[in-house]
Amino acid sequence: MTNLTRAITRRTIKPYGGNNRRLIIRLEPNDILSMRQERARRWCRAPLISLFRLLAVRDIEDQMARFDDKVKDLMKGGMSRCEAEKKAKGIINK
Numbered sequence: 001m002t003n004l005t006r007a008i009t010r011r012t013i014k015p016y017g018g019n020n021r022r023l024i025i026r027l028e029p030n031d032i033l034s035m036r037q038e039r040a041r042r043w044c045r046a047p048l049i050s051l052f053r054l055l056a057v058r059d060i061e062d063q064m065a066r067f068d069d070k071v072k073d074l075m076k077g078g079m080s081r082c083e084a085e086k087k088a089k090g091i092i093n094k
Contacts, residue, residue: 007029009026010024011023011038021038032047032048
């Protein structure tokens with residue numbers, strides 16, 4: 001792995017949004033991620049740690065929602081909540 005000493009810029013393959021513009025993504029030194037639409041001047045910038053935290057929280061919320069859905073499905077099948085939670089933990093962790 002090499003350290004990021006210069007900005008790296010890439011363009012997405014597919015366009016996003018209603019105006020059919022692709023995104024330009026730039027990974028900059030000091031752990032900054034920048035994005036803009038094609039043919040636009042304004043860059044949106046954010047520290048990578050902020051984006052990582054946002055994605056981690058979203059992932060945890062998704063896992064919790066899947067777990068709750070699985071528990072509800074198992075409880076509909078006649079299991080108690082305690083049994084359903086134990087079984088759902090085994091299914092989600094696999």
